[in-house]
Amino acid sequence: MARPEFKTPVCVLGLGLIGGSLLRAAVASGRDAFGYNRSVEGAQAARFDGFDATTDLTEALTRAAALEALIVLAVPMPALPALLTHIGQTAPECPLTDVTSVKGAVLDEVTAAGLQTRFVGGHPMTGTAHSGWAAGDARLFVGAPWVISVDDHVDPTVWSTVLQLALDCGSVVVPARSDEHDAAAAAISHLPHLLAEALAVTAAEVPLAFALAAGSFRDGTRVAGSAPDLVRAMCQANADQLLPRVDRAIELLAEARESLANNDSVADLVESGHAARTRYDSFSRPEIVTVFVGAENWRRELAAAGRAGGVIRSALPRLDTPR
Amino acid sequence: MARPEFKTPVCVLGLGLIGGSLLRAAVASGRDAFGYNRSVEGAQAARFDGFDATTDLTEALTRAAALEALIVLAVPMPALPALLTHIGQTAPECPLTDVTSVKGAVLDEVTAAGLQTRFVGGHPMTGTAHSGWAAGDARLFVGAPWVISVDDHVDPTVWSTVLQLALDCGSVVVPARSDEHDAAAAAISHLPHLLAEALAVTAAEVPLAFALAAGSFRDGTRVAGSAPDLVRAMCQANADQLLPRVDRAIELLAEARESLANNDSVADLVESGHAARTRYDSFSRPEIVTVFVGAENWRRELAAAGRAGGVIRSALPRLDTPR
Numbered sequence: 354m355a356r357p358e359f360k361t362p363v364c365v366l367g368l369g370l371i372g373g374s375l376l377r378a379a380v381a382s383g384r385d386a387f388g389y390n391r392s393v394e395g396a397q398a399a400r401f402d403g404f405d406a407t408t409d410l411t412e413a414l415t416r417a418a419a420l421e422a423l424i425v426l427a428v429p430m431p432a433l434p435a436l437l438t439h440i441g442q443t444a445p446e447c448p449l450t451d452v453t454s455v456k457g458a459v460l461d462e463v464t465a466a467g468l469q470t471r472f473v474g475g476h477p478m479t480g481t482a483h484s485g486w487a488a489g490d491a492r493l494f495v496g497a498p499w500v501i502s503v504d505d506h507v508d509p510t511v512w513s514t515v516l517q518l519a520l521d522c523g524s525v526v527v528p529a530r531s532d533e534h535d536a537a538a539a540a541i542s543h544l545p546h547l548l549a550e551a552l553a554v555t556a557a558e559v560p561l562a563f564a565l566a567a568g569s570f571r572d573g574t575r576v577a578g579s580a581p582d583l584v585r586a587m588c589q590a591n592a593d594q595l596l597p598r599v600d601r602a603i604e605l606l607a608e609a610r611e612s613l614a615n616n617d618s619v620a621d622l623v624e625s626g627h628a629a630r631t632r633y634d635s636f637s638r639p640e641i642v643t644v645f646v647g648a649e650n651w652r653r654e655l656a657a658a659g660r661a662g663g664v665i666r667s668a669l670p671r672l673d674t675p676r
Numbered sequence: 677m678a679r680p681e682f683k684t685p686v687c688v689l690g691l692g693l694i695g696g697s698l699l700r701a702a703v704a705s706g707r708d709a710f711g712y713n714r715s716v717e718g719a720q721a722a723r724f725d726g727f728d729a730t731t732d733l734t735e736a737l738t739r740a741a742a743l744e745a746l747i748v749l750a751v752p753m754p755a756l757p758a759l760l761t762h763i764g765q766t767a768p769e770c771p772l773t774d775v776t777s778v779k780g781a782v783l784d785e786v787t788a789a790g791l792q793t794r795f796v797g798g799h800p801m802t803g804t805a806h807s808g809w810a811a812g813d814a815r816l817f818v819g820a821p822w823v824i825s826v827d828d829h830v831d832p833t834v835w836s837t838v839l840q841l842a843l844d845c846g847s848v849v850v851p852a853r854s855d856e857h858d859a860a861a862a863a864i865s866h867l868p869h870l871l872a873e874a875l876a877v878t879a880a881e882v883p884l885a886f887a888l889a890a891g892s893f894r895d896g897t898r899v900a901g902s903a904p905d906l907v908r909a910m911c912q913a914n915a916d917q918l919l920p921r922v923d924r925a926i927e928l929l930a931e932a933r934e935s936l937a938n939n940d941s942v943a944d945l946v947e948s949g950h951a952a953r954t955r956y957d958s959f960s961r962p963e964i965v966t967v968f969v970g971a972e973n974w975r976r977e978l979a980a981a982g983r984a985g986g987v988i989r990s991a992l993p994r995l996d997t998p999r
Contacts, residue, residue, distance in 0.1 A: 533883060533884045537884035540878055540882040541885045545896035546892065546946075547946075548875055550949020550953075551945065557955060559863040559921070561860035564982055567864070579950070584942075592936050596936060602878050603926055606922060609870055619907075619908055620908055627902070633880070634901070636887075660884050
């Protein structure tokens with residue numbers, strides 16, 4: 354199966370901001386790439402820009418099956434079950450990945466559709482405040498982290514195929530288990546959104562606040578400017594992981610509140626917060642180069658390397674006979 | 677007393693980041709300005725840069741009294757009581773202002789020292805991550821909001837003197853009552869610091885979090901990088917106003933948590949947060965031009981105008997016989 358010069362064709366399902374950018378980036382990297390979009394407007398806009406796009410899902414999947422293309426799920430969560438059923442009927446052997454911000458819930462859907470053996474989840478951690486085909490950009494992924502799942506079930510060949518796509522798009526790849534990804538995303542993305550919303554609401558209730566608001570408020574509420582539907586969708590899809598993080602933040606604030614009321618001090622929270630942020634600033638990002646994909650324990654080794662901050666910047670060596 | 681061409685001399689007590697920048701800006705605007713600093717190093721550094729600075733407080737205050745200079749308190753809160761006692765003995769007739777981030781507590785100290793009739797509090801809302809004379813910059817105040825207190829006691833002549841200094845430094849002036857300033861500062865500065873610290877601590881406890889952290893986390897924790905001593909000092913000095921804001925933020929998060937757990941929805945918080953942030957983005961900043969300083973109800977009119985977003989960009993007209 355190792356064909357170093359061959360680049361797997363790509364079939365992108367959903368041509369919104371991420372899917373549309375991915376179709377552009379895949380073509381720019383020299384791949385045979387084509388897309389499907391449910392709405393006529395999105396598909397027409399893509400064709401108008403010179404890309405190969407259809408609103409006929411069966412046509413796209415039949416072609417993907419013939420080419421053994423990598424199918425990329427780039428639709429919102431609610432659209433997944435119907436799409437997966439269709440894939441299972443028309444292109445069940447194709448390697449499969451996704452670009453959704455919650456990994457556990459997607460894996461559950463894929464498993465329910467019986468497609469998990471060819472599936473490796475992914476999450477390019479990028480975006481803009483805009484959406485739709487028109488907002489897309491072939492360079493959206495350049496320099497951005499792209500998480501690729503190393504769950505117990507993942508196949509090394511499919512994994513390497515997804516890795517190559519992410520690298521072709523200019524991303525740095527972070528290997529991670531789906532459950533760990535979701536716990537981390539709750540802490541570094543979904544919780545910050547809820548804190549920003551709470552800050553915006555609290556300040557809006559104080560008469561002079563907006564008149565005096567400056568850097569601390571602007572930074573602290575920036576993500577409250579995100580589209581409410583998107584924020585709701587990602588928080589709600591990751592509720593299991595988000596709830597304990599919200600609880601922890603409330604606990605820390607309540608402790609600081611008690612300490613301020615009773616001892617006139619917020620020392621504990623301020624000092625531990627500063628220490629944590631300082632640790633983040635000095636967090637190193639070593640390159641992962643020594644793991645052989647397909648070797649014994651390769652998934653566990655990659656998960657550990659990713660957890661330690663490791664990133665993949667170029668194709669990893671392969672063992673073509675997995676042990 | 678109206679001498680349009682005359683610029684009141686300025687005596688800056690404390691030559692750290694803010695005081696040192698103010699001394700530079702006052703000199704740059706053509707004023708007779710001089711400073712006092714407790715540490716030899718700070719005063720020497722200022723003199724080395726060509727400024728008039730001493731470590732002899734009595735000398736500085738005697739000179740201020742002779743010149744009828746505007747004295748600017750630019751020392752940390754704990755240093756205030758001793759400084760005010762010294763001013764009461766040596767320069768009790770000088771107009772007096774400050775540049776501290778909490779206004780009610782400073783007003784209390786000034787009142788305790790019997791100096792409130794000549795005092796008008798101020799708060800230039802600017803800064804950097806650095807401190808000390810060397811970090812100062814004559815342009816630090818350019819474009820920044822500078823709050824000037826319009827409490828019931830303030831004298832119109834002193835008020836206009838402080839206004840002129842802030843405008844000379846390039847600031848836009850926001851008139852506000854001390855208590856309203858402190859309530860707003862709790863919401864837009866002190867609460868954001870505590871939320872940032874809580875976010876940093878919460879994320880640091882999740883193994884993969886730093887490896888995936890990007891924009892939402894970086895923005896949401898930026899102010900957790902501030903020096904812990906400064907964050908503690910400002911939060912603790914404004915505890916009375918900060919506590920209800922922390923309680924409100926906890927309440928909003930707890931409601932969202934319950935709604936997420938029980939109804940799988942964070943709609944209420946996300947939608948109200950987005951609406952609040954959108955309101956902030958469209959908050960208008962009209963120029964205040966029609967209030968006569970010293971006219972009947974001038975303090976109340978300025979407070980209302982500031983609350984509505986109004987800013988002062990050039991000297992206001994004066995009624996020299998207050999009614």
